[in-house]
Amino acid sequence: MTRNDSLLRKAFIHMGILPVLLIGAILFFALNEPRFMSSLNIFNVARQSTFLIIIAMGQMIVLLTAGLDLSVGAVVGFAGVVTALLVKPLAAAFPDFFLLPLLISVTAGIAAGMLVGLINGIGVALLKVPPFMMTLGTMTSLVGISLSMTSGLPVTRIPDDYQRILGYGEIFGLAPAMLITIILFIAIWLLLHRTTTGRYFYAVGSNIRSAALSGINTTKQLLLAYVLCSGLAAVVGVLFLARTGSAEALNGSAFGLQSVAACVIAGVSLFGGAGKVRDVVFGAIFIVILTNGMNLIRVESYVQQIVLGVILILALVADQIRTRMLAS
Amino acid sequence: MTPLLEAKGISKSFGPVKALKQMDFNLLPGEVHVLFGENGAGKSTLINVLCGALQPSTGTILRGGKEVSFSDVQHARAHGVAAMFQEFSLAPHLTVEENIFLGAEPRKGIWLQIGNRRQRVSDALKRYGFGVEPTQTVLHLTRAQQQMVEMTKALMTEPEVLILDEPTASLSQKETDAMYELIRELKAKGVGIIYITHRIKEIETIGDRVTVMRDGSFIDTVEMANTTQDRLIELMTGRQVDQLYPEIPHKPGKPVLRLEGITTADGGVTDASLTLHAGELLGIAGLVGCGKSRLIRAAFGLSDVTSGTIRVGDETIAQPNPRTMLEKGVAYISSDRRNEGLMMMRPTRENLTLSALGTEVLSTKSWIKLGFEKTMAQDLGTRLTVTPLQLEGPVFNYSGGNQQKVMIAKAIARDTSVFLFDEPTVGIDVGARVEVYRFLKELVEAGAAVLVVSSDLPEVLNLSNRLLVVRDGAIVDEMQKEEISEARALSGFFGTETAA
Numbered sequence: 161m162t163r164n165d166s167l168l169r170k171a172f173i174h175m176g177i178l179p180v181l182l183i184g185a186i187l188f189f190a191l192n193e194p195r196f197m198s199s200l201n202i203f204n205v206a207r208q209s210t211f212l213i214i215i216a217m218g219q220m221i222v223l224l225t226a227g228l229d230l231s232v233g234a235v236v237g238f239a240g241v242v243t244a245l246l247v248k249p250l251a252a253a254f255p256d257f258f259l260l261p262l263l264i265s266v267t268a269g270i271a272a273g274m275l276v277g278l279i280n281g282i283g284v285a286l287l288k289v290p291p292f293m294m295t296l297g298t299m300t301s302l303v304g305i306s307l308s309m310t311s312g313l314p315v316t317r318i319p320d321d322y323q324r325i326l327g328y329g330e331i332f333g334l335a336p337a338m339l340i341t342i343i344l345f346i347a348i349w350l351l352l353h354r355t356t357t358g359r360y361f362y363a364v365g366s367n368i369r370s371a372a373l374s375g376i377n378t379t380k381q382l383l384l385a386y387v388l389c390s391g392l393a394a395v396v397g398v399l400f401l402a403r404t405g406s407a408e409a410l411n412g413s414a415f416g417l418q419s420v421a422a423c424v425i426a427g428v429s430l431f432g433g434a435g436k437v438r439d440v441v442f443g444a445i446f447i448v449i450l451t452n453g454m455n456l457i458r459v460e461s462y463v464q465q466i467v468l469g470v471i472l473i474l475a476l477v478a479d480q481i482r483t484r485m486l487a488s
Numbered sequence: 489m490t491p492l493l494e495a496k497g498i499s500k501s502f503g504p505v506k507a508l509k510q511m512d513f514n515l516l517p518g519e520v521h522v523l524f525g526e527n528g529a530g531k532s533t534l535i536n537v538l539c540g541a542l543q544p545s546t547g548t549i550l551r552g553g554k555e556v557s558f559s560d561v562q563h564a565r566a567h568g569v570a571a572m573f574q575e576f577s578l579a580p581h582l583t584v585e586e587n588i589f590l591g592a593e594p595r596k597g598i599w600l601q602i603g604n605r606r607q608r609v610s611d612a613l614k615r616y617g618f619g620v621e622p623t624q625t626v627l628h629l630t631r632a633q634q635q636m637v638e639m640t641k642a643l644m645t646e647p648e649v650l651i652l653d654e655p656t657a658s659l660s661q662k663e664t665d666a667m668y669e670l671i672r673e674l675k676a677k678g679v680g681i682i683y684i685t686h687r688i689k690e691i692e693t694i695g696d697r698v699t700v701m702r703d704g705s706f707i708d709t710v711e712m713a714n715t716t717q718d719r720l721i722e723l724m725t726g727r728q729v730d731q732l733y734p735e736i737p738h739k740p741g742k743p744v745l746r747l748e749g750i751t752t753a754d755g756g757v758t759d760a761s762l763t764l765h766a767g768e769l770l771g772i773a774g775l776v777g778c779g780k781s782r783l784i785r786a787a788f789g790l791s792d793v794t795s796g797t798i799r800v801g802d803e804t805i806a807q808p809n810p811r812t813m814l815e816k817g818v819a820y821i822s823s824d825r826r827n828e829g830l831m832m833m834r835p836t837r838e839n840l841t842l843s844a845l846g847t848e849v850l851s852t853k854s855w856i857k858l859g860f861e862k863t864m865a866q867d868l869g870t871r872l873t874v875t876p877l878q879l880e881g882p883v884f885n886y887s888g889g890n891q892q893k894v895m896i897a898k899a900i901a902r903d904t905s906v907f908l909f910d911e912p913t914v915g916i917d918v919g920a921r922v923e924v925y926r927f928l929k930e931l932v933e934a935g936a937a938v939l940v941v942s943s944d945l946p947e948v949l950n951l952s953n954r955l956l957v958v959r960d961g962a963i964v965d966e967m968q969k970e971e972i973s974e975a976r977a978l979s980g981f982f983g984t985e986t987a988a
Contacts, residue, residue, distance in 0.1 A: 356845050356854045363842055366831030373790075373828060374843035374898070375814040433833055 177478035189453035218392030219419035226432025231299035236412025239397025243269030244407035273394020277387035285382035306409030327402030365432025498547035525701035539571035540564030570647035585622040733950035741766035750796035771952030779961035819899035823911035844901035889920025
């Protein structure tokens, strides 16, 4: 028994609370709802997770630098609106050759998102505005901008080809969003673990003064973190549009806090300098599984919110305990 | 005579670190009892326990012969024990008056009683001879003035036991004399004073008894009347003075770093010039806060320089910043490991290689050569005798001495020829100190230019080839190896004539 205890203890110290939560949630829903383990539902969960995974990976990079990006949700909406407003007239202008309008509008949507990230980065890195206030500010104005661009109405009647290629197509048996998520995961993993730029994100977040004394361009790192984060959110905006066929300013407004939650549950430190991208993927999947499972067993939506909130707090408490165990 | 305050078998642990081990101490009425020991010896922990700021893990405290257990600082103050810390416990945005009553505000129900508060503070400040107004905001006071506020705060409670943590560290000679006078008055009234200082001269001036601590343990309590300086140092370090400092053979070569007429924007340094040669160790001494550290920080681009030139070799550096200076082979080893030096929660390996990561040795086109990195970290850690070397554990787990070694190793990870050390042995134990000194010696022997800024006077007295003295942001004296003496350095510190 004691041996088991110490084994569990070691596992907890090493991996944190997330594996427990994830396995617990899967077991619970599998036992209470047969549809949960059906291949259709599993495919559903996988597809639904993609958006949150991508955004949470971006959020993680910002959190690593001891920052925070609340504007990711607004960027999802904004990038969708920009893409939608461009793809419609362009598709009408080039009816026979859809690839060009597609490329232009998607590139523009992502670039627009990255521009927002650049503004966030300038505010945080150069003007020294606290990240919370800076991104709260851009989030608020950005929703306003998206609303005025669309006169407050959803942009609908997106060309079918757009939805077919980026939304419901299949590449190697995978939905496009899944494939893109896998590619982005590999790219970010390589960035964080194999490149100096990635290492410097951790350095800037652990101790920005030490990083500066070590000759690291901290301003550049901060700018890059926010640009990458917004860029990833914009990718989700583009994919979201392909899935729903409609662009709205408030599409994705839930992603801001959900992405922070996914990171925190995955052990990413809000004080910067610590976190693993692999865990963040599982953190995002956990949140999606929880929502999906609760939907299946018909938990009312406000009860769902309570559960999510409580679990988030529990995860933070567990992380505190873990940090203390690590120290002793 | 019953001691005013007595500590018996006090131990205190912070996680795995034992800061105090079975410490004994007693304080008699009307005496100045000096606590003496190196940084990290446990003096601060002991006074924190005695004044109620920390609770001991084991052991007992007796106040006037009765066992007490202070739950917090207020509780200790109610028992007549007050402390003045070196790191001030003042709220910067409040006024002098508000700070003095902080936590002990006279109240009626939930309402503050303003009443004659200002008058009382103003009377007290006058009585002690402190030139501070009750309405001034603490933020705008000088360090010495803040110290006066802290002192007044402690004295207003009319304590029987007064704890002073390096009270003269930032005072001028005149202010220091006034402080001694005040202490003598308190002594005459029967107040017992626990006094922390690093300056042996000061111990001789006002100390009655001295308790020496090392590595959190009690070493000895001696009467000041029948002990010597050398004996004190021996007790403090656990070895004889000549074993502590290595003999460094200096072979000064070409000048590698030249500062000419440096004045910083914050006014901390005025018109300072120095030349550092290859193959020598240049010491810079001065009181805490005299600007000696700011001078080398300016040279590394850490504060804005309004006039003067910085030259590395023959090249003038117009806009120094850490990145360019590192590229020119100049490294700065900060005195502040926690806030500036290390990434506490990151692995030792990442800390060791951080400043060299962008160089061709460790990365090609920003792809890290992980294998090389590991080998290099292993080599660096071994070379600086970081023990036990755990490359993947966070540096947070290491003792101050090992952390210091990691910082130094980080500097040699790059091709460095000029080393600017800011307080290289602050807060590390004797064993680590000896190893740091040995390493400084190796650097000089290998032809590097080493500059050591230190508030630990014996350290720079013994290691330097040349010694500069800084007072009020200016270099006031330069001594060649054979001229170096404590008396001359001290007279430089305070601006008094050398008693030649």
